Amino acid sequence: MRRARGRALPGAVAALCRALPPRARPAPDTLRRARFDRPQASSHCWRLLCSLLKQVHGGKWTEPDAIDIQIRFIKSVLWYHGYGRPELYRLPSDGSAGSRELLLAFSWLLHRISLLEQLLARNRVRTGDETSVCTCEDDLTNSQKGRTEIAPEYSLEDKVDVRYLQWLHGRLRFQWRSLHALHQEQSKLLHKIHLFTSGSHMDKILGHFSVTETELIRQPENYKQLLQFLESETMQLEAFLEWKQLEQVYWHWMVKTREEELQKEEFCAAARKTQEAVELKLLDLTYHCAPKKPKMHGSCRLVFRSKHSASKTGFGRSVSKEPISTVSATEVIRELQMRKASLERELKQLQEECRQRMDEIAEGLDGVICISP
Amino acid sequence: MLPAGCGGRLAAALAAALGDGAERRRELERQAARGRALLGRWDAEDEERQKSDSSSSNGQESRPSPKELEELELLSRALAKALKVRKSIQKTSVEAQGVREGEKAANEGPAPKNAQVQQVPVSSEGVPVTTKVKAVSRKPTSSKKPSSYLLTAPYRTDPDVKKAHRKAPARCMSQAPRTAGKSSSKAVASKQARRHRLTISASNQEVCAAAESQKTDGLSKCGLLEQQSVSLGDSAGGKNLVAAGRQLFDTGKEGCGSLGGSSKKEDHTTEDALGRNSSPQADTLQEKGSRLKFPLPYRKAYSRNSRAWENCRLCQSSADAAAARNRFIERIQTTFCSPMPAFSPAEIEEEVKVLQNVPSLLSQCVEAEHADHPTLQREYESLLTLEGLQTIASQCLHKLQLLREAAESQMRLCPECTGDAGSCCSDSVPPWGQACGSTGVLAEPLLCYTSFQELRDLFALKMQVSMLNQEIAIQKTCREKERKPTTSGSLQVSCTSFCLVLLLFPLLKHALRNATIMCIPLSALLVRAVYGRLCAVLMHRVLRVH
Numbered sequence: 001m002r003r004a005r006g007r008a009l010p011g012a013v014a015a016l017c018r019a020l021p022p023r024a025r026p027a028p029d030t031l032r033r034a035r036f037d038r039p040q041a042s043s044h045c046w047r048l049l050c051s052l053l054k055q056v057h058g059g060k061w062t063e064p065d066a067i068d069i070q071i072r073f074i075k076s077v078l079w080y081h082g083y084g085r086p087e088l089y090r091l092p093s094d095g096s097a098g099s100r101e102l103l104l105a106f107s108w109l110l111h112r113i114s115l116l117e118q119l120l121a122r123n124r125v126r127t128g129d130e131t132s133v134c135t136c137e138d139d140l141t142n143s144q145k146g147r148t149e150i151a152p153e154y155s156l157e158d159k160v161d162v163r164y165l166q167w168l169h170g171r172l173r174f175q176w177r178s179l180h181a182l183h184q185e186q187s188k189l190l191h192k193i194h195l196f197t198s199g200s201h202m203d204k205i206l207g208h209f210s211v212t213e214t215e216l217i218r219q220p221e222n223y224k225q226l227l228q229f230l231e232s233e234t235m236q237l238e239a240f241l242e243w244k245q246l247e248q249v250y251w252h253w254m255v256k257t258r259e260e261e262l263q264k265e266e267f268c269a270a271a272r273k274t275q276e277a278v279e280l281k282l283l284d285l286t287y288h289c290a291p292k293k294p295k296m297h298g299s300c301r302l303v304f305r306s307k308h309s310a311s312k313t314g315f316g317r318s319v320s321k322e323p324i325s326t327v328s329a330t331e332v333i334r335e336l337q338m339r340k341a342s343l344e345r346e347l348k349q350l351q352e353e354c355r356q357r358m359d360e361i362a363e364g365l366d367g368v369i370c371i372s373p
Numbered sequence: 374m375l376p377a378g379c380g381g382r383l384a385a386a387l388a389a390a391l392g393d394g395a396e397r398r399r400e401l402e403r404q405a406a407r408g409r410a411l412l413g414r415w416d417a418e419d420e421e422r423q424k425s426d427s428s429s430s431n432g433q434e435s436r437p438s439p440k441e442l443e444e445l446e447l448l449s450r451a452l453a454k455a456l457k458v459r460k461s462i463q464k465t466s467v468e469a470q471g472v473r474e475g476e477k478a479a480n481e482g483p484a485p486k487n488a489q490v491q492q493v494p495v496s497s498e499g500v501p502v503t504t505k506v507k508a509v510s511r512k513p514t515s516s517k518k519p520s521s522y523l524l525t526a527p528y529r530t531d532p533d534v535k536k537a538h539r540k541a542p543a544r545c546m547s548q549a550p551r552t553a554g555k556s557s558s559k560a561v562a563s564k565q566a567r568r569h570r571l572t573i574s575a576s577n578q579e580v581c582a583a584a585e586s587q588k589t590d591g592l593s594k595c596g597l598l599e600q601q602s603v604s605l606g607d608s609a610g611g612k613n614l615v616a617a618g619r620q621l622f623d624t625g626k627e628g629c630g631s632l633g634g635s636s637k638k639e640d641h642t643t644e645d646a647l648g649r650n651s652s653p654q655a656d657t658l659q660e661k662g663s664r665l666k667f668p669l670p671y672r673k674a675y676s677r678n679s680r681a682w683e684n685c686r687l688c689q690s691s692a693d694a695a696a697a698r699n700r701f702i703e704r705i706q707t708t709f710c711s712p713m714p715a716f717s718p719a720e721i722e723e724e725v726k727v728l729q730n731v732p733s734l735l736s737q738c739v740e741a742e743h744a745d746h747p748t749l750q751r752e753y754e755s756l757l758t759l760e761g762l763q764t765i766a767s768q769c770l771h772k773l774q775l776l777r778e779a780a781e782s783q784m785r786l787c788p789e790c791t792g793d794a795g796s797c798c799s800d801s802v803p804p805w806g807q808a809c810g811s812t813g814v815l816a817e818p819l820l821c822y823t824s825f826q827e828l829r830d831l832f833a834l835k836m837q838v839s840m841l842n843q844e845i846a847i848q849k850t851c852r853e854k855e856r857k858p859t860t861s862g863s864l865q866v867s868c869t870s871f872c873l874v875l876l877l878f879p880l881l882k883h884a885l886r887n888a889t890i891m892c893i894p895l896s897a898l899l900v901r902a903v904y905g906r907l908c909a910v911l912m913h914r915v916l917r918v919h
Contacts, residue, residue: 079718079783079786079787080717080718080719081717081718081719082713082716082717082718082719082720083709084706084709084710084713084786085705085708085709085710086710087708104705107701107705108702108705111698111701111702112702114814117814117815118814120685120814120815121814121815124817125678131820131831131835132835133818133820135835135838135839135842159380160380160381160383160384162380164384165380165383165384165387168384168387168388168391169387171391172387172390172391172394172843175391175394175395175398176394176836176840178398179394179397179398179401179836180833180836182398182401182402182405183401183832183833183836184829184832184833185405186401186404186405186408186832187825187828187829187831187832188825188829189405189408189409189412190408190828191825191828192408192412192658192659193408193411193412193658193662195662196412196658196659196662196663197658197662197663197665198662198663199663200662200663200664200665200666202666202667202672202675202676203679205819206819209662209665211404211407211408211411213667214411214658214665215407215411216667216668216671217665217666217667217668218411218415220668220671223671226671227670227671227674230671230674230675230678231674231677231678233678233681234674234677234678234681237678237681237682237684237685238681240685241681241684241685241688244685244688244689244690244694245691247690247694247698248691248693248694248697251694251697251698251700251701252697254701255697255700255701255704258701258704258705259704298818299818300818300819300820301817301818301819301820302820302822302828303819303820303821303822304821304822304823304828305821305822305823306823306824307823307824325816325817325818325819326818326819326820326821327818327819327820327821328820328821328822328823329820329821329822329823329827329828329831330823330827332820332831333827333830333831333834336831336834336835336838337834339838340834340837340838340841342730342733342734343838343841343842343845344841345733346733346845347841347844347845347848350845350848350849350852351848353852354848354851354852
């Protein structure tokens with residue numbers, strides 16, 4: 001068994017490496033060297049982990065930072081997900097050591113946040129008309145705005161005229177109105193394209209083409225790169241499947257890595273007690289990790305499905321063909337309406353507070369008449 | 374004037390919001406342009422490209438200038454008038470009259486008559502016009518003839534054209550075979566010509582049929598229309614329309630058939646006509662949308678790809694692999710510093726996000742129960758509801774307390790903490806948007822809509838929610854001093870909200886106060902309160918009855 005595992009190990013590690021995205025794909029040798037804590041592999045491992053984590057956190061690919069910023073980022077992310085191994089946090093910020101620790105952390109992340117699956121999903125080649133279902137990007141923009149520094153042109157010393165603010169606000173409102181019109185036009189165009197191409201797609205669940213796909217049909221020469229991406233993604237997926245079959249070997253290998261390390265440490269009673277305490281906590285954790293109500297999140301492909309065609313398919317097209325993650329626009333609309341209502345309440349409340357404060361201030365001013373705009 | 378810091382912050386926030394909006398608008402406009410391009414005529418663009426290829430070789434092509442478009446507009450109006458005129462004189466035999474009129478008008482220069490004169494010799498050439506005319510009413514299938522009537526740029530820029538307007542049609546005829554050879558988009562143009570003739574046939578069927586039965590007049594008018602249709606049928610929509618237009622304009626055109634104004638309008642009428650006639654040469658998405666197919670290499674790649682996705686989605690770890698994995702995880706977690714907080718920061722954030730919505734939901738329910746209840750049963754129901762809400766509220770509060778403790782201990786463990794609570798790790802970690810479950814992650818998420826109305830509503834609502842979020846953020850900017858939002862910050866907000874909720878429960882407030890003072894179990898107290906209230910209501914009723 002062990003010999004078989006030994007033979008299968010290079011295959012497993014190679015499959016794992018090929019299942020990672022092309023931009024952050026290590027050589028299988030790197031992982032092997034990391035296991036033996038080779039310092040040469042350290043900086044490479046840090047950079048690798050950094051680029052992997054950046055892909056699942058925040059998504060924007062920026063220029064690679066200096067090594068100490070990357071290390072700080074990795075440590076923050078691991079802390080964020082609850083990685084509690086102090087040895088990792090004690091690693092130096094110059095990237096000269098820690099390849100084994102990184103390998104352990106990487107393997108932990110593989111399980112804890114389903115790193116491979118997340119990477120595949122985030123980097124998925126999308127050819128549909130993508131629409132986000134949640135409003136997370138709004139929350140992100142607004143919270144980021146709250147954190148950033150004040151723009152240089154509005155320094156703290158300057159006094160700002162209220163009329164200028166009112167003008168800005170008016171411009172903003174006008175902008176929203178024009179955006180509304182643009183959105184309506186966009187929905188009309190999309191619907192027409194979906195309607196006109198109904199019945200042509202080779203995937204019957206989708207049924208019709210998206211804008212990108214229609215453009216592809218019209219001018220295939222513009223989309224050669226898309227084809228390449230698609231093919232490379234397919235290879236990555238096949239590597240993932242291979243990895244899934246061989247992963248047992250990998251985990252055994254990792255357990256042995258851990259054991260080697262354990263033998264180096266002193267095994268005292270305190271450690272045993274800690275183990276028991278942690279097992280207890282793990283029970284609590286598992287309870288809290290129980291699947292909650294699944295909520296749709298992120299970007300989805302827009303598919304037009306007229307009620308008429310739905311009834312036409314009848315019994316032949318059974319529901320089992322329906323992918324798990326289909327969401328109907330009705331649900332999303334309902335959720336959005338609820339959210340809109342609660343946001344309106346909140347806004348009203350804030351405005352009321354503001355008004356009360358204004359009243360208080362106005363009362364304090366003698367002989368002044370306030371005229372509202 | 375506003376206090377300095379607040380004003381500056383507000384202005385910055387508004388300016389940032391305007392910047393975001395401008396970016397959104399740019400993106401939307403780009404997408405709309407793509408959509409519009411796809412919904413228009415596909416081969417119009419192809420011809421544009423081909424034309425630009427050929428133009429780079431013969432350098433004759435140019436875009437219609439605004440003046441030319443204006444002339445085009447005038448032409449189309451004149452054509453519309455002519456159609457009306459034609460319809461009104463269908464039955465009259467005006468052959469000789471027409472010729473006479475034509476001769477008379479030759480000096481004045483009204484277009485149809487003039488052209489009519491010229492058409493006579495043309496028709497006496499006989500075959501081309503006649504066959505074309507016949508073809509018009511019978512949905513022609515031949516595609517050779519039209520090319521002989523192509524009007525290309527050399528014709529238009531030829532200075533002799535304007536002077537020799539009388540000879541123009543003939544010139545057109547004679548030139549056409551020459552230019553036909555030059556044009557590289559003959560086939561396409563012929564298609565278009567045919568299409569235009571179909572358009573004409575569809576709308577002027579009667580007229581042309583009548584024309585056939587007529588002598589020169591009908592023939593000439595139809596022929597004129599034909600000629601114009603052919604000229605319109607040229608590629609690079611509008612250029613040769615302009616050529617014909619200029620010619621006719623110069624001859625003082627009146628009454629020409631209606632053949633649409635700009636090329637866009639042309640497209641629509643063409644589309645409609647085609648829709649009716651179901652020509653096999655459809656070149657809009659509307660016509661051929663349902664017959665489109667991916668190019669072969671893409672089709673292969675796509676099917677391989679979707680199969681691979683499906684396999685990945687369905688595959689699961691073997692039991693042995695899962696066991697080995699769990700063993701590793703257990704072992705490594707024994708090395709974590711103890712005691713580990715109950716929640717990781719990621720979990721805390723997720724829970725808090727969910728709990729943030731709860732106060733407003735609870736207060737909604739509470740407000741609903743504040744209404745007067747007519748019957749005793751209803752009163753009891755309302756009280757039970759309040760009791761249930763109280764349970765939920767206290768459970769959430771308890772959860773919040775746990776989260777708060779976990780957050781505090783996490784902050785202590787935070788590797789980069791420099792003592793400034795809440796400003797370190799949560800800042801350097803970009804948002805983590807976790808999708809549902811690990812298996813769910815690999816399925817392609819679809820959002821299905823069933824009608825145009827639904828799609829419109831969806832987009833509108835999303836936009837309104839974004840707008841409201843932005844407004845609220847701006848309002849909060851007015852209010853805030855220097856506080857930066859953090860995990861613990863939102864925890865504080867949630868706690869405050871819960872306290873507020875509790876204050877809305879007169880019963881609960883009373884109950885809670887008593888419970889803390891007298892250490893009586895809460896539920897018992899509540900039951901007593903409920904019972905007491907019920908009795909009060911009963912007494913009230915009894916008194917009222919009497």
